[in-house]
Amino acid sequence: MIGECRWVFQCFPCRHWVSSPPLRPAAASSPGSPGGFSPTTSPVLSPSSNYALTLTHTHIHIQRFSSRPGKETRLLLPLSELVGCSCPLSPAPPLLVLYWYPPGKRRKGASRRRQVKAFLAESRPEAERWSAAIQCLLRDVPITADTGDLLPRPRRLLLLVNPFSGKGQAMQWCQAYILPMIKEANISYNLIQTERRNHARELVREISLPEWDGIIIVSGDGLMHEVINGLMERPDWEKAIKTPLGILPCGSGNALAAVKKRDGATTLLLNCCFLLCRGGILPLDVVSITTSPSPSKNSRAAAPRRLFSFLSVAWGFVSDVDIESERCVYRGLGSARFTLGTLVRIASLRSYKGRLSYMPPSVVATSSNGTPPPRRPLTRSITEVLDQNQNTSRPRPHSLLQHSSSHSLPPKMTPPSFSPTPPSSPSSSSPDSSSYLAPRPNTPNSTLNSPSFQMPSSSFNFDLNEPAGLKRNRPFVSLPFDVPRDDLLPPLDQPLPTRDWVTIEGDFVLVLALYQSHLGADLHAAPQARFDDGLIHLTFVRAGISRTTLLRLFFAMEKGTHHSVNSPYVSHVSCKAFRLQPLSPRGTLTVDGELVPYGPLQAQVGGGALAIYSYSQNIYSISNQRNFVKSKESGLKKYYRGLIEHNLWIFTPLKCYQAVMFTGNASTCFMQEDY
Numbered sequence: 001m002i003g004e005c006r007w008v009f010q011c012f013p014c015r016h017w018v019s020s021p022p023l024r025p026a027a028a029s030s031p032g033s034p035g036g037f038s039p040t041t042s043p044v045l046s047p048s049s050n051y052a053l054t055l056t057h058t059h060i061h062i063q064r065f066s067s068r069p070g071k072e073t074r075l076l077l078p079l080s081e082l083v084g085c086s087c088p089l090s091p092a093p094p095l096l097v098l099y100w101y102p103p104g105k106r107r108k109g110a111s112r113r114r115q116v117k118a119f120l121a122e123s124r125p126e127a128e129r130w131s132a133a134i135q136c137l138l139r140d141v142p143i144t145a146d147t148g149d150l151l152p153r154p155r156r157l158l159l160l161v162n163p164f165s166g167k168g169q170a171m172q173w174c175q176a177y178i179l180p181m182i183k184e185a186n187i188s189y190n191l192i193q194t195e196r197r198n199h200a201r202e203l204v205r206e207i208s209l210p211e212w213d214g215i216i217i218v219s220g221d222g223l224m225h226e227v228i229n230g231l232m233e234r235p236d237w238e239k240a241i242k243t244p245l246g247i248l249p250c251g252s253g254n255a256l257a258a259v260k261k262r263d264g265a266t267t268l269l270l271n272c273c274f275l276l277c278r279g280g281i282l283p284l285d286v287v288s289i290t291t292s293p294s295p296s297k298n299s300r301a302a303a304p305r306r307l308f309s310f311l312s313v314a315w316g317f318v319s320d321v322d323i324e325s326e327r328c329v330y331r332g333l334g335s336a337r338f339t340l341g342t343l344v345r346i347a348s349l350r351s352y353k354g355r356l357s358y359m360p361p362s363v364v365a366t367s368s369n370g371t372p373p374p375r376r377p378l379t380r381s382i383t384e385v386l387d388q389n390q391n392t393s394r395p396r397p398h399s400l401l402q403h404s405s406s407h408s409l410p411p412k413m414t415p416p417s418f419s420p421t422p423p424s425s426p427s428s429s430s431p432d433s434s435s436y437l438a439p440r441p442n443t444p445n446s447t448l449n450s451p452s453f454q455m456p457s458s459s460f461n462f463d464l465n466e467p468a469g470l471k472r473n474r475p476f477v478s479l480p481f482d483v484p485r486d487d488l489l490p491p492l493d494q495p496l497p498t499r500d501w502v503t504i505e506g507d508f509v510l511v512l513a514l515y516q517s518h519l520g521a522d523l524h525a526a527p528q529a530r531f532d533d534g535l536i537h538l539t540f541v542r543a544g545i546s547r548t549t550l551l552r553l554f555f556a557m558e559k560g561t562h563h564s565v566n567s568p569y570v571s572h573v574s575c576k577a578f579r580l581q582p583l584s585p586r587g588t589l590t591v592d593g594e595l596v597p598y599g600p601l602q603a604q605v606g607g608g609a610l611a612i613y614s615y616s617q618n619i620y621s622i623s624n625q626r627n628f629v630k631s632k633e634s635g636l637k638k639y640y641r642g643l644i645e646h647n648l649w650i651f652t653p654l655k656c657y658q659a660v661m662f663t664g665n666a667s668t669c670f671m672q673e674d675y
């Protein structure tokens, strides 16, 4: 690509430039130019401030010449750290202005630092050609002879700002960080402040989507949830859901935007804004959720509700903390509200009766031609296991459903006992029933053999058969448009299939289904999760866990090391679909942190069929690139050698600039006045 444009940008060998006559300083400092250079900030031309610039696919190579031999300096400016460039309009001098955001030093709270470098070109067309070439490289557009004329149009983004998210600083942060960077990246935008709950949802239901290259949520995860559901409520949902969405984190949880624990709030924001400007887009799983009907007098509303989720379903401890800490008194604390809420809830720990069923991923693994393989006949292996169990003198399971009370920790258990046959109905799980399923730690589709799993207290039955639920034959929820059906799930009020499902019943402290790696900026709750891995990552904690272990679990979750917390009460499994049936009369259920009607709920991951595209990028790759540039090898020589050896460096000088570099102060001042 770069090779093609050699003739566009005349190539001068460095020797030629060095011998060229000295530059005239007047043009750059002419008073009254839009740049607004004041006499104090005028660039001072001196032989020591002459630069040669070279553009490659990956870097801008800046060489500073000196009249004293051996005093030349070089700077490699990775394009991956550049947010954009510009060429101020006439009558400003012919400048090439680069907006550079190198990552901060590796210490807590370090942020990208904004640096502006401005170079004076020989003529305006040259400065414009440089600017066009750099913009093309930043947007992965091939450089051609017409590059200057055929620059892709600037991206247009719709920014939706919730002024009340987090500590209520979203608009302030917009002005201070987001809008300046977006302008520097040559992005045009419309900013709308939401006025009420569901405002964003209504907006995205109505807007003309082709006008926008993306919708950016400047808020917490709640607004993202609204936007996704607004898109899914459109008649053209299939196309609408492909609209790139981005989140610039200004909420208190900021799970989707979370990248690194050590990032402070504004650091995270700057990193996300930078990635947004660079436009990396990744697919993101969407999970289809069916909840119980809202408790409403309206009979039409008495059908199960369908909604779409990008982050989590929580029941028990996690949803309690989330909802309780939303009170005004906690709000001002920002993300610390979750820490305080956790401590308060641990002090008064509750447990809830319920039944959790899930379908392990192996059941729906697709064959090479894309069709699901025939389901494995699990019943056979169950029978085998049951036969084995009948021959052993194992104790019978002792259900806790009778003697544990909701909203309180169960009393000390009597030793567990096990029974060989599965329960056929919820009532059969009583201790008096003789039909129990023996725990089967090694059944093929069970995750009981996962390292994190150990047989817990006697409070759970493991059941691959459907525990009969309510058999009312209510018609399934009618959807506004033909949104995709859940192919792995029957309607919520009908029993689950009798095979392929694992069911756990008993007292839970929490059930958390997460499809992203983070539950909050500092809760790395599913470290194995990837944006589009097509999996739901379930964590459930059973009653009986001590407060200390629970606290240890949450502390470990901050670093994502909680899978190594060894407790028989804690389990981590992955699945494609799950159903949760709370049996305690009261409790809270949240989807993406938003309260949903309390009652049975089921979910299925959309996989490739239902994926939104999120403006995000693996930030690690960017930092790795930087590490490579600043690798332990010191000195540019070694770096060049490394690049050449790795075939990454294409040294194609486009133009050796006769340029003036402003001092740090002058260029900063220029940029501030330019806004």
Ligand SMILES: Nc1ncnc2c1ncn2[C@@H]1O[C@H](COP(=O)(O)OP(=O)(O)OP(=O)(O)O)[C@@H](O)[C@H]1O
Pocket (backbone or CB within 6 Å): 162, 163, 164, 165, 166, 167, 193, 194, 195, 196, 197, 198, 199, 219, 220, 221, 222, 223, 224, 226, 250, 251, 252, 253, 254, 255, 593, 594
């Ligand atoms: N102008 C508004 N006034 C009141 N509520 C709003 C407004 N705009 C959006 N909302 C609602 O506020 C709720 C919380 O917003 P959001 O999730 O974005 O912030 P947060 O709760 O601080 O962040 P997080 O979800 O990351 O903890 C959402 O349910 C959203 O629907």
